[in-house]
Amino acid sequence: MSSGAEVLYVLIAVIGLSVGSWYLTPKGDNQTVWRSSIILTLAMCYIMWALTYLSQLHPLIQPMRSDLRPEFAEGYSEYYGME
Numbered sequence: 001m002s003s004g005a006e007v008l009y010v011l012i013a014v015i016g017l018s019v020g021s022w023y024l025t026p027k028g029d030n031q032t033v034w035r036s037s038i039i040l041t042l043a044m045c046y047i048m049w050a051l052t053y054l055s056q057l058h059p060l061i062q063p064m065r066s067d068l069r070p071e072f073a074e075g076y077s078e079y080y081g082m083e
Contacts, residue, residue, distance in 0.1 A: 004057065007050050014046045 021038040025031050 004054070007053065010046065010049065014042050018042050 006014070022035055025034040025038065032036045
C-alpha cells in the first residue's frame with residue numbers, strides 16, 4: 001500500500017476491535033479491568049506501529065551513500081554539509 005491511508009485503515013480496525021472487546025469481555029467483578037487492559041493494549045500497539053510506519057514512510061534524515069567514487073560525488077559533500 002505504502003501510503004498514509006493505511007494508517008487510517010488500521011485505526012478503523014483498532015477502533016472496531018476496541019468496540020468489540022467492550023461488548024465481548026467476560027462478565028464479573030473484573031470486567032472493567034479486562035476492558036481497560038484490552039483497549040489500552042490495542043491503543044498502545046497501534047500508536048507504536050503508526051509511529052514506526054510513518055517514520056519509515058517519511059524519514060527526517062535522508063540516507064547518505066558512502067560507496068560513491070570522488071568523481072561521482074561532486075557537489076555531494078557540499079549539499080550534506082560535509083568537509
